[in-house]
Amino acid sequence: MSNLKPDSVIACLDCPDHVQAVLDASMWASKRMQTPVGLLHAVPSVQQKAAINYSGCLNIDDENLLLDQFTSHEHLSNSELKAQGKLLLHQAAAYCEQNLHKHKVYTLHRHETLGNSIDYVDEKSQLIVIGHHVTCKSTLSQLIRLSHCPTLVTHAPFSPPTTALFAFDNRATSHKMLDWLCKTPLVRALTIHIVMVGKDTSENCDALREAYARLKQAGINCKKTLLNCRDVCAALNYYQSEHNIGLLMTGAFGQSRLRELLKGSETEKLLGTTKTPYLLFPKA
Structure with missing residues (x-):
C-alpha cells in the first residue's frame, strides 16, 4: 500500500x-x-x-x-x-x-x-x-x-522570497498559471511583478492589463511591466536583478518544439542563468 x-x-x-x-x-x-x-x-x-x-x-x-x-x-x-x-x-x-x-x-x-x-x-x-x-x-x-x-x-542556500516575478506571455500555459496563482496560498503574501516581454502593441497591453487585474482581484499585491525586448531570458534576468526579486515564476516549456529547435528553449536558458528559486508551471 x-x-x-x-x-x-x-x-x-x-x-x-x-x-x-x-x-x-x-x-x-x-x-x-x-x-x-x-x-x-x-x-x-x-x-x-x-x-x-x-x-x-x-x-x-x-x-x-x-x-x-x-x-x-x-x-x-x-x-x-x-x-x-x-x-x-x-x-x-x-x-x-x-x-x-x-x-x-x-x-x-x-x-x-x-x-x-x-x-x-x-x-x-x-x-x-x-x-x-x-x-x-x-x-x-x-x-x-x-x-x-x-x-x-x-539553489543553495534557500532564502524565503518576499517578491516574485511572474513572466506572462499570453500563451495557454501562462493563463493556466495565472489561474493557479490567483488560487494558491503559496504566493499570497508576496508582491508579484507581472512582466511581459514583447512588442508594445494594444494586444499585449490589453492582455497584461487583464492579467494584472485578475491578480489584484484575487487580493495579491502586484505591479505590471511590459518590456519591449527580443531576448526574453536577458530581459527577465535584468529586471529580476534590478528589482532584487527573490522568486522567478514562468510556464515550463510553453513554446513549440519546432521553435525550441530553431531558437532554443527559454525555459532551458532560464534554468541555466537564474540564481534564485525558480517556480515552473507545467505546460498546458
Whole structure:
C-alpha cells in the first residue's frame, strides 16, 4: 500500500549539495499551503551505483547517523544503497521535525529512478521541490518537462522570497498559471511583478492589463511591466536583478518544439542563468 499523502509538497533529495535548501524550500511552501511534506529519495539504478556523498548535507547533530560512512566506497551494493537512503531520509525527517511543528512529515523511499519516482508522486502532489543539480541520468529539464505538477527549483542556500516575478506571455500555459496563482496560498503574501516581454502593441497591453487585474482581484499585491525586448531570458534576468526579486515564476516549456529547435528553449536558458528559486508551471 502506498504511503503517498495527497496534496503534499514533495522534497526530492537527489541533490547532495542542495538537500538542506530543498528541505528549507519545502517547509516554506508547506507552511503557506498548509500541506504535509513528503521526503522522496530514489535509490539509484544499477547503472548508477557509484557512491554519492551525502555527508555534511544537513546541519543537525546526530552522531549515530553519519552518512559519510558510505562515501569511502567507490561503489555500493544494493543493500548499502538502501541503507544510505534510509539514513538520509531519517536525518531529513529529523531536520524537518525540528522546524515544522503543526505539519506532518513522511518519507517515500523508492527503489527506482528519480524520473519514475517523480511520475509516481506527480498527479497527487501540490508542488515538487528539487535542487538545481540532480545526480540522476535524466537532466533537470527532462524531469520538469514530463511533470504535470508545479516544480520549484532551488539553489543553495534557500532564502524565503518576499517578491516574485511572474513572466506572462499570453500563451495557454501562462493563463493556466495565472489561474493557479490567483488560487494558491503559496504566493499570497508576496508582491508579484507581472512582466511581459514583447512588442508594445494594444494586444499585449490589453492582455497584461487583464492579467494584472485578475491578480489584484484575487487580493495579491502586484505591479505590471511590459518590456519591449527580443531576448526574453536577458530581459527577465535584468529586471529580476534590478528589482532584487527573490522568486522567478514562468510556464515550463510553453513554446513549440519546432521553435525550441530553431531558437532554443527559454525555459532551458532560464534554468541555466537564474540564481534564485525558480517556480515552473507545467505546460498546458
